[in-house]
Amino acid sequence: MSVFVLCSAAGSPGVTTTALGLAMTWPRPVLLVEADPTGGSALLAGHFRGQVQPTASLVDLALELHPSGLDDAIPAVAMNLPGSKVSIVAGTRAHGQARALTSLWEPLATSLRRMDALGQDVIVDAGRLGLAGSPEPLLAAADACLLILRTDLVALAAARSWCSTLAGQFEARGDARALSLVAVGEGRPYSAREIAKVLERPVTTSLAWDEKAAAVFSRGEPRPRRFETSGFVRSLQRAGESLRASVARAKDDLTGQAASAGALTRSRA
Template identity: 40%
Template sequence: MSMLVLASASGAPGVTTTALGLTLMWPGDAVLVDADRSASQAILAGYLSGQSTHGAGLQGLLQAHRERRPLGAALAAEWRPLPDLPRKPDEAPPGDRRFVPGFTHLGSVDLFDGVWPGIVEAGRDAAFDLVVDAGRTGHRGLPANLVAGADAIALVCRTSLVSLAAVRLHLAPLVESGAPGRVGLIVVGPGRPYGVREVAEQFGVPVLAEVAWDPSAAQELADGAPVGRRWSRTALGRSLTRAAESLRETMHAGSLVEAP
């Protein structure tokens, strides 16, 4: 198992849509974990059209950790199938998709940091990869054990000055927290207005992936709108396919590409 953590430094750069899209396009078995500490339940309300957690998710993993139960079995008990995108009849999905719902009690958020090492250890030899939507980094940064267990940490950003100004504030503490060489950027809408090379040179970390600016396709994932059969062929779908393949290959190889 490899673990990719996605976070944002500012509001609405598209981190949840990117995490969901990467999971759906992942070239292998993948589990999407909603670890957003704001407990927005965006995927349940959006892509899953208002489904209830039915008690499943991070809350159950926290309880298993408290009871010292094996977290590998607990993780499998807490995830649920993540519906695949529409495909041609002869087109097989690239792997199984699972989803672990997020926090249902705000009081549990600060207690969960101690659970991450057990999840990483339990999944070390697993066939699936974890894609973690960590939401905003916040003023205290990401949980230390989540950072320590990640194979790659990506700050999702746009290329506007507003978005990049927030990256400058939050990127340095993340690198200094013990994740040098494992931190990079996922750029949504390259060239709006700044290019990927300019962004990488400015911040001194690699751009791990580029995600196309495609608001209508993004809305289909984010707002629970019907997903069309041609979604995977949209600019967003194609860019996420390339990003998922590149990220998986990079993480399984054990190193990130250096910034230019």
């Protein structure tokens, strides 16, 4: 089980829509954490159309900080999404609350990584990079960091610097493959190959441009006909499969490297 953290370099490329869409099409239990520091929950105001009020949020987790960690507090704060395998930890209601979460990110990252023992994946909506209160420890702890971007020149210009920074951070920890580029609307106007050339990193997966289907997740709109077989939903399913496979390969490689190192140490002894 793994931790996937979604973020963006600028603008509104659809991080929250992608996070919820991936969670809703995930084949096994998944926890969706709304860690965007801008506040004003996009999930509650968008997908739930302001009709759902969670009894707890990330702020409550911050109040529950304890030396033993947050393992027991997270399930208590999470809200189950009816008819799905998704549970949600709602974010802050105002951007000013992000400052109260500064001390939360490190212990939260530790607890989220331990959730694999419960058979549960984690998807984190980290919002836009570089904002005050940004959950950087969650990015650092991710098995996969997904940089979501549109495919126009403005988006690529904004993503170029952050892509280089994130790649350097993951390379420094020996996990260069942890950074994934997710292109929203490939071919509008640039292709995955052109994006890879500009950002000097391959596009891991792409999401189809389908405003009506996306609005089901972003604004709680009624599902259009053939929604489940729409290009957007199919692209979310393919993206999830690709990301899970990529993380699994990386973990297998790390396990193999550790086993080889252990065998070499024993032979020298």
